[in-house]
Amino acid sequence: MTERIVRPTSRLLVLDEHDRLLLMMTKAPDTSGAARWITPGGGVDPGEDHTQAAVRELLEETGQVVADVGPVVRVDDFVVPWDDADHTHGHAEFFVVRLPHFEVVDDGWTDDERVDILESRWWSLAELEATDDPVEPADLAALLREVLTGD
Numbered sequence: 001m002t003e004r005i006v007r008p009t010s011r012l013l014v015l016d017e018h019d020r021l022l023l024m025m026t027k028a029p030d031t032s033g034a035a036r037w038i039t040p041g042g043g044v045d046p047g048e049d050h051t052q053a054a055v056r057e058l059l060e061e062t063g064q065v066v067a068d069v070g071p072v073v074r075v076d077d078f079v080v081p082w083d084d085a086d087h088t089h090g091h092a093e094f095f096v097v098r099l100p101h102f103e104v105v106d107d108g109w110t111d112d113e114r115v116d117i118l119e120s121r122w123w124s125l126a127e128l129e130a131t132d133d134p135v136e137p138a139d140l141a142a143l144l145r146e147v148l149t150g151d
Contacts, residue, residue: 006089007080010054011041012069013094014103014148015063020122021144022062023135024104027083028115029085035118036134037096050093058097061113063105069095077135092137096147 014022022026040061044053054069074094104120106113123131125148128141137143 002088004088006085007086008044008050008053008090009090009092010044010050010057011024011039011092011094012054012058013039013073013096013144014064015098015147016122017098018037018101018122018124019037019148020101020124021128022047022104022120023123024061024120025118025133027118030081034134036136036137037123038141039140041092051095054093054095054097059106060110061104061117062102063107064097064099064102066097066099069097071095074143078137094143 016022022040024040025035027035028036040058041054042057042061042064044050045056048056050070050072052088054064055087058069060091066116072093073096075089076092076127078092080088080090101122106117109117125141125144128144135141
């Protein structure tokens with residue numbers, strides 16, 4: 001039996017003044033090399049809580065500095081489907097950050113991120129609902145709709 005290894009992560013729903021969501025196309029930790037659109041964010045480091053990790057990840061992955069990311073708007077616990085991942089399960093806490101439109105700055109990217117992040121772009125809800133591209137989580141459009149409408 002494989003050991004259960006849970007990776008805690010903080011994910012950010014970064015919205016601009018036009019309610020567009022920032023997503024990054026990244027290569028999955030899988031031998032297939034599959035790519036998918038995900039929100040900025042990443043692992044919670046030892047000694048951090050999810051809020052601290054979200055603030056740090058936002059700076060590292062986008063160059064944007066915030067003092068606070070607000071409350072958790074969603075929690076996902078899931079089995080990791082990727083065959084080359086270093087963990088078997090994930091625990092993700094999502095936060096919403098509203099910022100004026102900006103271009104992503106890669107100064108804080110790790111060497112792995114420089115390989116794994118293929119592009120970034122801003123998505124409207126309509127674009128996200130219409131895409132056939134893989135996104136994570138799979139119901140990201142529904143989550144964005146909830147955030148935008150307050151439902």
